[in-house]
Amino acid sequence: MRFTLRQIEYFIATAECGSITLASERINISQPSISTAISQLEAELGAQLFLRRHAQGLSLTPVGRETLAEAKQLLEQAQGLYLRVSEATGLVQGNLSLGCLVTFAPMVLPQVAHSFSADYPNARVLPDVADHEVLLSKIERAELDVALTYDLQVPEGFEFTPLAALPPYAMVGQTHPLAGQSAITLEELADHNLILLDLPLSRDYFMGLFARSGLTPKISARLQHQDVIRTMVANNFGYTIANIRPRASAALDGRSVHKLRIAGEQMPMRLGLLRIAGRAPTRIVSTFIEHCASMISDSYIPGMEPPIMIPKRVERT
Known part of the structure; x- marks a missing residue:
């Protein structure tokens, strides 16, 4: 077997997005790298996975659709292997699918993702930016492990960990x-x-x-x-x-x-972490939650000025 899990990941992202351009934005990898990886995968498998139409983007061939289902299972098994080893050894490793609310992503996401990757080099952060409703949907479908968002209308079945108040x-x-x-x-x-x-x-x-x-x-x-x-x-x-x-x-x-x-x-709105409730977090998720709690508070939020707080009343005696 000469193909890599990275090639499989790029193939899945491209298949789900329908174009190399959108896949590049989703997984933060250059378009030439994705294109090369897919060509190498097709050469190794000896099959054409995509129909390439300049005006309509990419569409899966019949064998591509079958390969996509198998590829997803393979990637899930590989991620499961990382998680089992991580739980057994205490090593924080594997992929963290991290969502972030679009309104504060430009300020918060870069520093949070970079600092976590720097502290845990065997962990890889896969960022996704969307509005609150989309983040909820993706968490529910297990497309995201956790999301940085607000506490607005958190439905039952979700757990919100507050980090900072934003008046x-x-x-x-x-x-x-x-x-x-x-x-x-x-x-x-x-x-x-x-x-x-x-x-x-x-x-x-x-x-x-x-x-x-x-x-x-x-x-x-x-x-x-x-x-x-x-x-x-x-x-x-x-x-x-x-x-x-x-x-x-x-x-x-x-x-x-x-x-x-x-x-x-x-x-105020409360900035915090949202995930599915009632499910024990994996080591990488629990470590990320601890990491965020250590760097985000009412007095410090990455990329932002401190909040304008209401002055406390001084009681006279």
Whole structure:
């Protein structure tokens, strides 16, 4: 047998994604490496696994579909072998399928994944980025071992380990009428145009902040991409409300934004780890959970500024 498990992994990723380009993004491997691996696998097996159509991407041949089922079983058996050895020897090794919420992935995911791989060189982190609902679905289908996400509407059957609280804040352009204030009320914000992050669950959370105060915001735009929202805010199309606090104070076009604490006791989002409940974690998963707990807290979140916390009241006697 001259093919490798790495070639099998690249083949499965390409078959599931339908293109080498998407497979490259999914497993973070260069397109030429994937293409070469598949060609070598086809040569070793003596069979064409894909039909290559430039306009429509790749599709499996009949023998490719049969090979895919066998390849998945082979990879599962290999991963099971790593896990059994890991449990027996205490060595942390094998693949960790890690999901991360799209809204804070650019800040949190790189440092968390890199530091874990550096501490445990026999472990390989396979990252995936998606919205909260997709992460839930992938965890349920065992496509992800664990995910970094928020605690919004966690269904029964899932276990959430909180790591840090992220209170909401307002973001405005440097020349916005509210930019000179250190804190702002929801009542004051409601008089201005809101650019809403329109992602599943997130929009309900932001709208709920106003609803609990009996307010209705003036929504001027509903967008799903934070970088676009940030740039719109920097150009004074309106304000937005967010929970993550990137260290960068500028939008992608170089214009600056200003962060304002929202006065009052606002419900924070909690960043944490989500996985299936009632199932004992493997050694690599439990070690990753411990690793995250040691590096993420209310006072430190990778890639972010410390949260704007509500000042504690000083009781006078």
